[in-house]
Amino acid sequence: MSNTPHTRTVVSCTLLVAALGAGVTACGSDGNPLAANPYDAADQVSFSGPTDAGKKADPNKPLEVTAEGSDGRITDVTAVDTTGRYVSGELSADGSRWHSTSPLAANAHYTVRVSTEDEDGSPGRKVLTFVTSKPLSKKRLNMTFGPDAGTYGVGQPITAKLDQPVKDKAQRAVVERALKVDSMPVAKGSWYWVNDKELHYRPEEYWPAHATIQVHSNLENIKISDRLWGGAAKPLKLTIGEQITAVTDASAHQMTVYKNGQEIKQIPITTGKPGFDTRNGVKVVLGKQYFVRMRSSTVGIADDTSESYDLPVYYATRVTWSGEYVHAAPWSVGSQGYANVSHGCTGMSTSNAEWFFNIVHEGDLVKVVNSAGDEMEPFGNGFGDWNVPWKKWVKGSALTSGGQADTNQTDQARLRPQNL
Template sequence: MNQTARTRTVVSCTLLVTALGAGLTACSSHGNALADRPYDAADQISFNAPTGAGKRADPDKPLEVTVNDGDGRITDVTAQDSTGRYVTGELAADGSRWHSTSPLAANAHYTVRVSTEDDDGAPGRKTLTFDTTQPTSKKRLNVTFGPKAGQYGVGQPITAQLDQPVKDKAQRAVVERALRVDSVPAVPGAWYWVSDKELHYRPKEYWPAHATIQVHSNLDGVRISDRLWGGKAKPLKITTGDRIEAITDAAAHQLTFYKNGQAINTIPVTTGKPGFETRNGVKIVLEKQYFVRMRSETVGIAEGSSDSYDLPVYYATRVSWSGEYVHAAPWSVGSQGYENVSHGCTGMSTGNAEWFFDNIHEGDIVRVVNSAGNQMEPFGNGFGDWNLDWKKWRTGSALVNGTPDTPAPEDAARLQPTAV
């Protein structure tokens, strides 16, 4: 095996080995199962992992694999726990030593497989199994994924709510690495730390239409800090429907409705008047309500003022938590298609609003262009995530910030199509 091939193999395999502990003694064929090999790799390789009944490794300590007395070299190492989690690690250039680079999970069962070759190039292999100790702290970091299971539009971000704050960048990297998002078809994406307790995940572009997206956590039993360990998390599965985009041109006073890239309807609308301009940018449908009572006091307009209102509104599609909707506005039909007279919402006739309501879905894209309003906020007022370009989005990740726009070696495998 040439050096390039060997390095590639090690990088791809070391995902599994991160959580193994130190303080181990050399293992013999009597203490661990050994794979078939042409020569005695058991005498060639030493682990710092414990052997014997009842002995467990400390997950806070790194795992080390070494070659005895310069006899041959290590060519490949994989480490994996019983749940399928891999451990990352580094192999010395001369193949004399491998060590894990991330902590082991507590209370886990590990299998480590080491491939070697002797000075004459003859291959060998050794397998070690061991368990790690219980966590030293009872404090757990629990994760709740969102949205709820179901079908959404292609603009729907994935959210992860933490029940404990995580501020340290290294600790954030541990958490983020354990939160996995897999899609079919596979697309690259990244997490963004919105706050110490909230992350959002989105692809570089919108999700593909009719995709299946599965989210799960590998954090259970993983040490995050001296007093905090990962807890369990309920996995999430969502799907996407057609690619729906509703694009409102505030200057032209019309909304064009696209389905899978094809314009299927153009609707005359009115948007925010001067002083109440509709926000520009991408918004994601948050919910649909057949009837909403809209009162000006809820958006800071004093009761009794010239701009106050108290209206029954039908076919209301919400795109921001601050009260921006696309809805029926029969009182402004004469202005729809000609001028902007609303307090920030996109208004249309009742018939058009009913059609829009029936054809739009939670997670679909609603984009406003050519408005005199501000840009939609990325966070805090709905899902404005797509208003950050991909380079800026990546800066919010504890893993990929400052790295090239390609999958990290430990993430490359999960971007390959897999059955869901």
């Protein structure tokens, strides 16, 4: 084949696009990808669906691009809709065929750019456009990302809560593949299916200090099942502050606080006494309250017993939903640094509690070691996500092993309330 401009035009236009249906335009004989009309394109492309002008393509069918003849090959294909969503695909080793590997969105306008090369290595280009039809079902899967936008500590997981259950692992994969988490600096991470209606995302290590995280969904109008399509989701942007971590050694009765890996303070403390032992493991700060009224009756301790209490508590930093805090405990100062006398919380002097309250933020980390208590639950009682080893965490993704999380770990009956 001679290396002439006319030959390159023929190569770039001798492509078969088996693309879903009609509504597709292609390049004409003058090489201008936008100049063709449907009649010119009819000699250069064919379709797997209806070919009448004005018909829309079926989003349930895969997109295929095939080189006709043996005198040219495909070198690259990009397919993107007007919202910026790219279609994943695979190109055969010999360049004869490209096919999509991710679903197309319904009611979307796509542009497909095909790069080609003839037998002499001369490049060609072809642009196709098509519009997909609307979903047959009006049922939508909507989701909400959490937490709210703002600044958080390095341990803050990302959550995605669905308004309908997704149980099938293939359907979970469709949902998860459409969720995008971008961080700067880059932090490798993965989603974990906590249950049928909730996913958590975290990095292998903690988030880098001062990172920016952006979360969004490409699921809108993507088919999940015959009766369920993706709905819209509001994107989320978070920033990460300094790395603040606290290690509570229950047997030594000391808390050591670190900032960006450097020790900045040691605090005498008391933790849970026998029968009310503080949970071991990593906990994420859930929030802070200057004042909390703590009553034993709210955590299952009967009034008028030797263990009952009703106390005003200040500088309370919460780490579990069942009532575990780091807080001021002026009534136990004599035991702090020497003995564990609380009902599960970490107590310290008022001045130390005020200092801790002011330095930590939601998303920071408190790790308890050497307690006689149970391990912190991974899910359901706050964020125990960091207690799941990374190898197990990635197995909770639908893109690796089907996303079958250990649902027993979310059983609320296992949660033992703690306070003070």
